[in-house]
Amino acid sequence: MEATTASGIKLGTKPEGVEGPGFFATSLEKVVGMARKNSIWPLPFATSCCGIEFMATMGAHYDLARFGSERLSFSPRQADLLMVMGTIAKKMGPVLRQVYEQMAEPRWVLSVGACASSGGIFDTYSVLQGIDRIIPVDVYVPGCPPRPEQIIDGVMKIQKLVETESLRRRDSDEYKALLNKYGIA
Amino acid sequence: MEVKQPATDQFYQPREKQYTYLNLGPTHPATHGIFQNVLKMDGEIIVEATPTIGYIHRAFEKLAERRPFYQITPITDRMNYCSAPINNFGWHMTVEKLLGVEIPKRVQYLRVIIMELARITDHLVCNAVIGVDTGALTGFVYMFQQRELVYEIYEEICGARLTSNIGRIGGFEREWSPKTWEKIHRFLKEFPLVLKEFEDLLNRNRIFMDRTIGCGGITAERALNYSFSGVNLRAAGVDYDVRVAKPYSSYEDFEFVIPVGKNGDVYDRFMVRQEEMWQSLSIIRQAIEKMPEGPFHAKVPDFYLPPKEEVYNNMEALIYHFKIVMGETDIPKGEVYHCVEGGNGELGFYLISDGGRTPFRLHMRRPCFIYYQAYPEMIKGSMLSDAILTMSSMNVIAGELDA
Amino acid sequence: MELEDQEKIIETIQAKFEGEILRTEMLYDFLTITLKQEKIIEVITHLYHHPDTKFQYLTTLFAVHYPDQNQIGMVYQLHNLVTNLRIRLKIYLPIENPTVPTLTGLFAAANWMERETYDFFGVLFEGHPNLKRILNVEDMIIFPLRKEYPLEDQVREDKNDLMFGR
Numbered sequence: 001m002e003a004t005t006a007s008g009i010k011l012g013t014k015p016e017g018v019e020g021p022g023f024f025a026t027s028l029e030k031v032v033g034m035a036r037k038n039s040i041w042p043l044p045f046a047t048s049c050c051g052i053e054f055m056a057t058m059g060a061h062y063d064l065a066r067f068g069s070e071r072l073s074f075s076p077r078q079a080d081l082l083m084v085m086g087t088i089a090k091k092m093g094p095v096l097r098q099v100y101e102q103m104a105e106p107r108w109v110l111s112v113g114a115c116a117s118s119g120g121i122f123d124t125y126s127v128l129q130g131i132d133r134i135i136p137v138d139v140y141v142p143g144c145p146p147r148p149e150q151i152i153d154g155v156m157k158i159q160k161l162v163e164t165e166s167l168r169r170r171d172s173d174e175y176k177a178l179l180n181k182y183g184i185a
Numbered sequence: 186m187e188v189k190q191p192a193t194d195q196f197y198q199p200r201e202k203q204y205t206y207l208n209l210g211p212t213h214p215a216t217h218g219i220f221q222n223v224l225k226m227d228g229e230i231i232v233e234a235t236p237t238i239g240y241i242h243r244a245f246e247k248l249a250e251r252r253p254f255y256q257i258t259p260i261t262d263r264m265n266y267c268s269a270p271i272n273n274f275g276w277h278m279t280v281e282k283l284l285g286v287e288i289p290k291r292v293q294y295l296r297v298i299i300m301e302l303a304r305i306t307d308h309l310v311c312n313a314v315i316g317v318d319t320g321a322l323t324g325f326v327y328m329f330q331q332r333e334l335v336y337e338i339y340e341e342i343c344g345a346r347l348t349s350n351i352g353r354i355g356g357f358e359r360e361w362s363p364k365t366w367e368k369i370h371r372f373l374k375e376f377p378l379v380l381k382e383f384e385d386l387l388n389r390n391r392i393f394m395d396r397t398i399g400c401g402g403i404t405a406e407r408a409l410n411y412s413f414s415g416v417n418l419r420a421a422g423v424d425y426d427v428r429v430a431k432p433y434s435s436y437e438d439f440e441f442v443i444p445v446g447k448n449g450d451v452y453d454r455f456m457v458r459q460e461e462m463w464q465s466l467s468i469i470r471q472a473i474e475k476m477p478e479g480p481f482h483a484k485v486p487d488f489y490l491p492p493k494e495e496v497y498n499n500m501e502a503l504i505y506h507f508k509i510v511m512g513e514t515d516i517p518k519g520e521v522y523h524c525v526e527g528g529n530g531e532l533g534f535y536l537i538s539d540g541g542r543t544p545f546r547l548h549m550r551r552p553c554f555i556y557y558q559a560y561p562e563m564i565k566g567s568m569l570s571d572a573i574l575t576m577s578s579m580n581v582i583a584g585e586l587d588a
Numbered sequence: 589m590e591l592e593d594q595e596k597i598i599e600t601i602q603a604k605f606e607g608e609i610l611r612t613e614m615l616y617d618f619l620t621i622t623l624k625q626e627k628i629i630e631v632i633t634h635l636y637h638h639p640d641t642k643f644q645y646l647t648t649l650f651a652v653h654y655p656d657q658n659q660i661g662m663v664y665q666l667h668n669l670v671t672n673l674r675i676r677l678k679i680y681l682p683i684e685n686p687t688v689p690t691l692t693g694l695f696a697a698a699n700w701m702e703r704e705t706y707d708f709f710g711v712l713f714e715g716h717p718n719l720k721r722i723l724n725v726e727d728m729i730i731f732p733l734r735k736e737y738p739l740e741d742q743v744r745e746d747k748n749d750l751m752f753g754r
Contacts, residue, residue, distance in 0.1 A: 045212060047219050047241050048584050049266040049348055052310075056336075059329035074214040089587075091725050092219065092240045095211050121259065123740050123747070124244040125732055126724060145347050239723040246708070247732060247739050282616060409669075412646050412697030423669070430672055521616045522665065522676070524647075535663070537652060550648040558700045587723055 033163040036080075036106075038068040040155070040162065043079035045099065047086030050113035053145040054085050062148035067155055076102040081158060082135075087115035088128045100135045101184060105170045108158050111137045112151055114144045136178055204232060207569070211240050215573045217314055218583030220557075222572075229568045234561040238554075242587040249547040253512035254280050254354060254488060257547070261534075262348040264551065265585045268307035268528040270299045270339070270351045275525035278433060279534040280354050283521045284485065291479035292356040293435040294472045298369070299342070299351065300434075300525075301465040301472075305376075306335050307528030308416075308458040311580040315455055316387055318577045319396050324383050331379055334372045341365040355489040356482025373469065380462060388459065394452060401563050401575030402450035411559040414552050415530025417579060420457045421449030427526040439471050451578040487514045512542055529553050529580055553585040593673055594619050600641050604634055618676050625679040629689045632664065632677070636694055643668050643675065646695040649702070651686075651709040655735045658683045660709055664691075681711065690716040708733035 004010050015034060017026025046054055057064050058072075073079040076099045088096055100109070111131055114120035117140045119129035131137060138161055141154035169175055209222040216222075219240040225233040245264070249257050261276045262269040274296050281288060309328045316324040336346040341364055343351040352358070387393050403413075408421040418425055424445045428436045444460035446453030482489055486505055495502035508514050518540045524533035530552030539545040556579065564572040597619065598612055608631065611622040623631060635643045643666035652661040657680075664677045681688060690713040691698035702713045703722040710731035713719055721728065730737055740747075 049263055052266060053347055056329060056332065059333070060326050061330060061333045072214075074212075087241055087243055089240055089242050091242065092211065095240070099212060119741075122243045122248070123744075124248055125737075125739065125741050126242045126244050127741070129741055129744050147346065239721075239725075242723040244732065244739070251739055407696075409645060410696045412695065425669055430669075519616065520620075522618060531647070533648060535648070535650070535665075546652045548648070548650045554700065554704075555648075555697055558697065 029167050032167060033165065037159040037162040040067070040069055040080045040108075040158065041071050041073045041078065042069050042081040042083050042110075042155075043073055043076055043099070043103070045082060045084045045086075045096065047084075047088065047092065048115070050085035050116070050145045053148060054083070054112070054151065057148040057151045062152060064152060064155065067152070067159065069155065076100075077104060079103060080106070081108050081110060081155075083110045083112055084116045084131050085112040087113075087120065087122060088131050089126050090128050091126070093128050093134055096131065097134050106162075106165070108138045108161065109135060110139050110141065110154050110158055112141045112154065113146060114142055117142060120144060134182065135184075136182060202227065209572075215318060215577070217577060218581055218586070220581070220583060220586060222560075224569070224572070226569070231564050231567060231569065231572055234564055234572070236557070236560060238557070238586050240587070241583050245549065245588040246547055249544055251543060253514070253542055254516070254544075255509070256512065257544075259348065259350045261549075262350055263584050264549065264588055265307070265528055265532070265553070265582050266348060267310050267582060268303035269347065269349045270303040271307075271525060271527050272532065273349065273351050274300055274434070275523065275527070275532050276534055277352055277354050278525065279521060279523040279536050280488070281483075281485075282523050283519050283536060283538065284354075284488070284517065286355060286483050286485050288356065288434075288483050289479045289481075290435065290477045292481060292483065294476050295357065295361070295481070296352070296434050297436065297439070297472050298469050299339075301468050302335050302338065302372075304528055305462050305465050306332050307580070308462050311578070312383075312387075312455060312458050314577050315397075315451065315574070316393075318574050319393055321387060321390075321393070324386055327379055327383060331372075331376055334368070334375070338365060338368045338372065341368060353482065353489055355485040356480070358490075360481045369469075369473070373466065377466060380459075384459060388456070397451040397455065397574065397578075399448070400451045400567065400571045401578065402448045402453075403559060403563050404449065407559070407562070408449060411556060413530065413556045413559070415527070415556075416454055416457050416461070417449070417556055418530065419443065420446035420453035422447055427524055427531050431524065433523070433525060438475070439468050441468050451574055454578045515540060515542060516544070524550065527552060529582070529585065530556065549588060551585045551588055553581055554588070557581055557586060589614070589617060589619055589673065593671075597621075597635075597641055597673075597675060600635065600638050601631055605631055615676075618674060620676045620678060622678045622680075625681055625688065628662075628664075628677065628679050629691060629694075632666070632691065633694055635666065635675075641668065641673075642670070643673075645669050646691070646697050646701075647674070649691070649698060649705065651705045651711050653683075653709060653734045654680075660686045660711060662688060662705070662711065686711045687714060688712075689714045692716060707731070710734070 015026050015030035017024055044054055082100060111117045116131050119127050139154050139157045141150055143150050205226045207224045207226050209224055211219040211221045221237040223235045224231050245260050248260055258273050258276055261272040264272050309332060313325040313328040339349050340346055342361060343349050403421055405422040408418050422445060424443050426443045441464045444457045446457050490509055491502040491505055496506045516538045518538055520537045522533060522535045524531045532552060533550030535548040536544055537546040564575055601609060605627055608623050608627055609621055610624060613620050635641045645667040647665040647667050649664045654661060659680045660683055661678055661680050667674045690702060700722060702716055705711050706719055707721045707723055708731060
């Protein structure tokens with residue numbers, strides 16, 4: 001349900017629930033999802049050219065801070081979203097894995113660019129052919145480098161995932177099996 | 186009266202010096218790019234630094250042995266990705282030198298305009314990042330807005346923003362549209378005002394000057410011994426610029442000044458880059474004024490895709506098109522070295538061809554790789570925050586470092 | 589490059605090192621001198637100090653693998669910034685024992701360039717302070733840029749060779 005304020009600014013959609021004077025009753029999942037999706041703190045793991053496009057996305061022209069990602073966290077312990085941008089070489093693989101393991105649940109991974117998704121144009125002996133060989137990935141953004149609009153689209157898809165995620169997902173057997181597949185405890 | 190010295194020795198045992206080892210790791214917010222430094226520190230002073238690189242090694246030199254010439258252009262893009270057109274044109278000029286092709290004057294002037302625009306964007310990133318590392322975040326946001334204007338110009342010509350793959354062997358794909366010229370004129374009108382604002386923020390700023398003067402300096406003799414080139418060498422006092430020493434693409438027709446520093450410290454590099462941006466603007470204006478008429482590409486039928494009207498109507502053009510796209514054109518034998526003035530220094534391409542369809546050996550002389558060796562020497566004895574500043578002022582770009 | 593300059597350089601080398609020069613040619617405006625491999629460092633040192641040549645800037649050094657002749661060629665490019673002259677020196681090393689003395693005593697820039705050459709081709713530099721791999725992973729045992737080793741990642745199983753033609 002779209003609403004507008006008196007000055008004509010469009011408000012976001014409210015979750016479904018029972019509304020009355022001074023209270024709004026809805027399910028906890030919806031509220032937590034809405035809060036989380038609008039305040040994702042990304043960890044920009046920028047290695048090469050896609051990193052420069054990310055810097056352009058954070059700039060004033062294509063502002064990523066509108067989506068709540070104003071505070072970039074370079075410490076994995078305080079980050080929600082790991083944005084892997086650029087080529088990951090085999091030498092860098094263990095470092096990426098260590099950064100992923102240091103992140104606290106709930107965490108999401110966005111793989112930006114062709115090199116991070118699948119090795120890209122570098123089908124060579126020294127490049128890891130896709131980061132999903134070592135960590136689980138939620139959204140892939142193709143492109144070489146992707147335009148800032150595409151990166152924002154990727155972040156919006158992550159927002160969709162964050163909004164609709166069940167609160168119990170990180171304890172479920174399915175998720176544990178996924179992590180076991182990658183050898184993450 | 187004799188002054189008695191305090192009795193200390195029998196009870197005072199000097200302790201062994203203990204050093205801390207700090208890992209300025211591959212993922213660090215302030216190192217712009219991924220390279221690692223293990224710093225041996227005595228408190229806050231750095232005693233020794235051991236750099237480790239190779240975290241983004243993509244084997245360009247081996248990759249180039251598998252690809253025909255125009256397929257190598259996209260990988261040269263990804264070396265110094267802040268000023269990708271310079272890399273592209275450097276590669277195209279190397280190939281044209283091997284083939285012995287005469288490039289029309291108009292193409293050379295157009296190439297000069299694009300290369301100077303690319304140089305401006307490279308210096309913008311570096312200077313904005315020096316500002317960010319000292320805490321001045323506003324400059325960064327303003328400068329990236331100006332880069333968007335240049336990206337739009339690239340998009341009009343070749344379709345891509347950052348990794349441009351611009352131009353062809355022999356010239357350009359098509360004549361530049363009037364919209365391109367409109368955007369270039371808009372840039373030339375708006376950019377000097379913003380650059381002046383940026384200068385007013387930082388050039389004579391007391392805090393910035395105190396922070397950067399005397400930090401991370403290197404003498405001219407050491408810089409030459411380390412084979413520095415580009416801005417880092419000019420800031421140390423040596424006026425070596427490939428555009429003047431070995432002019433390519435009609436640079437001898439333009440009048441410009443090479444700014445030279447004195448101490449080789451962070452402030453000198455910042456100021457040299459600022460002045461080079463003004464000089465680049467002047468070169469672009471001169472090129473637009475003196476632009477000659479003529480074709481937008483040279484006659485290189487073996488390597489330049491024929492226009493589509495001819496491909497659909499002319500048998501010969503169809504065969505050429507097929508051969509070029511499938512990469513079945515044979516390259517003449519030869520060994521050639523060509524260098525251009527990249528954003529970081531002398532960017533050279535050494536091409537050995539043995540007559541096959543791909544190069545036998547392509548070696549890229551990457552300026553970043555060569556001058557980063559001097560980093561441990563430059564930061565010895567300085568504090569940790571100065572080390573970060575030195576690294577960002579050297580404009581180390583990870584793609585060029587590792588290739 | 590003018591003919592007098594070329595002859596002056598060749599004379600400077602021949603005056604002290606008789607018989608070391610195998611071949612000189614002008615390749616695309618670059619004077620290329622092929623030498624015997626034994627005294628290359630002395631030749632470069634001589635060219636560094638001699639007042640007529642004074643090549644005190646090392647542009648680049650790298651190696652080339654020639655599988656047909658079983659040789660690894662090394663190329664050194666030197667530059668004199670004052671007179672703006674450049675030369676190229678080439679030597680050929682046998683592939684069973686590619687050793688060459690190091691240039692780091694003279695040019696500090698040669699340090700990482702030689703490490704890169706060792707990493708890619710296995711050329712051993714005697715006297716190098718820290719000859720370890722620089723760009724590849726530390727525990728790699730092959731020298732990848734030699735012609736016998738493939739470009740692609742051999743562990744990859746999802747690319748169809750028939751369609752992608754390795």
